[in-house]
Amino acid sequence: MTTTEKRVQPADSGTTTAKVRHWLVRPIGASTTAAVIFLVIWQLADALGDRLPGPIAVTAAAILEVQEGEFIDNFAISMQRFGIGIGLSIVIGTVLGLAIGSSRLLNDVLGDLNLVGLAIPAVIWALLCTMWFGFGNTAPIVTIVLSAVPFIAVNVAAGARSIPPSLQHMSGSFAVPFNRRLRHVMLPAVSGYLFAGIRFAVMSGWNGLLLSEWFGASDGVGHRARYWYDANRMPGFLAWIAFFILFMVLTDRLLLERISRKAFRWRDGDADAKSAEPAKNLAG
Amino acid sequence: MTTTTLERRAKHTRAASNNAPRKRGANKLQRVGLVLVGYLLLLGIWSYFSTYYFTPYILPPPWAVAAEMWHLLIDGTAFVQFGASIGKIAAGFAIGALIGAPIGLLMGRSRYWKNFFQQPMLVLGNVPGLTYAVFALILFGIGAVGPVVAVTLVALPYVALNVAQGVEEVDPHLIHMSTVYGRSRKDVIRSVFLPSVMPYLFSALRYGFAMAWKVEALTEVFGGRSGIGFMIRAEYQEFSVTGVLAWTGFFVLFILLVERVFLAQLENRIFAWRGGR
Numbered sequence: 061m062t063t064t065e066k067r068v069q070p071a072d073s074g075t076t077t078a079k080v081r082h083w084l085v086r087p088i089g090a091s092t093t094a095a096v097i098f099l100v101i102w103q104l105a106d107a108l109g110d111r112l113p114g115p116i117a118v119t120a121a122a123i124l125e126v127q128e129g130e131f132i133d134n135f136a137i138s139m140q141r142f143g144i145g146i147g148l149s150i151v152i153g154t155v156l157g158l159a160i161g162s163s164r165l166l167n168d169v170l171g172d173l174n175l176v177g178l179a180i181p182a183v184i185w186a187l188l189c190t191m192w193f194g195f196g197n198t199a200p201i202v203t204i205v206l207s208a209v210p211f212i213a214v215n216v217a218a219g220a221r222s223i224p225p226s227l228q229h230m231s232g233s234f235a236v237p238f239n240r241r242l243r244h245v246m247l248p249a250v251s252g253y254l255f256a257g258i259r260f261a262v263m264s265g266w267n268g269l270l271l272s273e274w275f276g277a278s279d280g281v282g283h284r285a286r287y288w289y290d291a292n293r294m295p296g297f298l299a300w301i302a303f304f305i306l307f308m309v310l311t312d313r314l315l316l317e318r319i320s321r322k323a324f325r326w327r328d329g330d331a332d333a334k335s336a337e338p339a340k341n342l343a344g
Numbered sequence: 345m346t347t348t349t350l351e352r353r354a355k356h357t358r359a360a361s362n363n364a365p366r367k368r369g370a371n372k373l374q375r376v377g378l379v380l381v382g383y384l385l386l387l388g389i390w391s392y393f394s395t396y397y398f399t400p401y402i403l404p405p406p407w408a409v410a411a412e413m414w415h416l417l418i419d420g421t422a423f424v425q426f427g428a429s430i431g432k433i434a435a436g437f438a439i440g441a442l443i444g445a446p447i448g449l450l451m452g453r454s455r456y457w458k459n460f461f462q463q464p465m466l467v468l469g470n471v472p473g474l475t476y477a478v479f480a481l482i483l484f485g486i487g488a489v490g491p492v493v494a495v496t497l498v499a500l501p502y503v504a505l506n507v508a509q510g511v512e513e514v515d516p517h518l519i520h521m522s523t524v525y526g527r528s529r530k531d532v533i534r535s536v537f538l539p540s541v542m543p544y545l546f547s548a549l550r551y552g553f554a555m556a557w558k559v560e561a562l563t564e565v566f567g568g569r570s571g572i573g574f575m576i577r578a579e580y581q582e583f584s585v586t587g588v589l590a591w592t593g594f595f596v597l598f599i600l601l602v603e604r605v606f607l608a609q610l611e612n613r614i615f616a617w618r619g620g621r
Contacts, residue, residue, distance in 0.1 A: 085456050085459075086459070087459040089459075090456055090457075090459030090460040091459060091460070091462070091463045093460060094460050094461065094463065094464050095463075095464075098464065112482070112483065165378065168375050168378035168379055168382070169378050169379070169381055169382040169385070170382055171379075171382075172379045172382055172383070172600075173382050173383070173386060175599075175600075175603065176596050176599065176600070178554070179554060179557075179595070179596065179599035179603075180592060180595065180596065181473075181557070181558035181561050181562060181595075182473070182558070182562075183473075183558075183561060183562045183565050183573070183576075184561075184576065184588065184592050184595070187565075187576065187577075187580045187588060188585070188588060188589075188592075191402075191580070191583060191585055191588070192402060192403075192585075263470065266472060267472040267473050267474065270472055270474045271473075271474055271562075274474065282474075285474075289478065294482065297478070301475050301478075301479075304472055304474075304475065305467065305470065305471055305472070305475065308470045308471075308472065309466075309467055309470050312470060
């Protein structure tokens, strides 16, 4: 994060340099500049110190890991756990959130507990689950559920509170059965909040999965990262860290943000939904 | 914690609400009572399972954990370790805010810098906590520097993005009017910029603190020499579920204290100008 790269560019006139200059100040150009500066600093850190391998070594290790098939194998195992865990969290979190959001009483009783759940770090769940369930699939899945459910519940509860009371009164007066009320009144109002909650939950659950596999699993991506770490082979370890970050950023940017914006479209129009909330959407 | 426990909870609370609060006016009292009912339910389910299903080795009953907590409180360990953790968080957060606020200011004032910093900040916010923890361990070894740097890195994107948004939200008409009426720069900053940025800064403080706290504990689990993360790790290595739960208990108590007392009061004071909305 230096402050000098504006001056780095040559001030020559001429069509190509002008074009490059023009491109550099556009959003993509600025992001690229930032990324390049980051990579250069990283490589310099490699050259100057001996603790941290640079991007070239890490990329080589990553390619090797993919070629050996370790990448696919471990990701398949972890994705299975992740899918099951997040699926369970969505179901449990939605039920809890609807309960908290639609009843004053349950809000008072369960709301505080949910707050506590939000506050407990995933590492505590990971360690506890390792002690409780040992190595295997159960510990990672339970860790994901425990660290993801509060996020979904808190968001769904906010959605349930936003259901127009007049609609509920109306369905009450016309004796609409609960199933139809759930489908036509409650779920549409909640869906946008649910997807926002899933975004947090995916982030938090992914962190929980990594930690849980790090401490208590003999396969999966977290274990593989630990394998390299224990072997004191930093390029391999950093390659996995890069995979984790890449996976998280891609899922968040390509999948969840779009779905979330789509689900909120009825409320925000076509303006982007992000401006509606402050930048708290990077909870982990 | 599946749906069945939820149903059980629901049933219990209905029963409780029928006989407990008779007084009409004591609304707040009723709320506090219901919150307590929630905690009691959790403790009840916990003690039920620990007495009938599991050995204390796997799931110790609540009173055993409470005894352990009491023990830690009496001999002062809890205060010492909490103090160590809080000190690191405060230092890291302060550094993060010092770096993040100027970046946010730049992002809010200039299109180019916004484009420049936006993606790095979002990626920084998406990084799993494990990464920070292990990086801190690799780069700084075991000690206090690692956690502080980890907290700095966590706090940075929160502060920067929130300040940027706050600066963007400043009403240009108000600034324009202030210049027309010849107010000094200092006045404008104090009466226009700060009130508009404050809610965003507060939000950064609130969510950033929750995040920083988690990552700090995680970093201490990996490479700390003091602090609650370190204590949790020590208990884990002795396979003492009681110990881990006791420290989790302290964690929960502290979070509730911060959320309910400290942040609530700060919010009241900072947003007094809004007239209690």
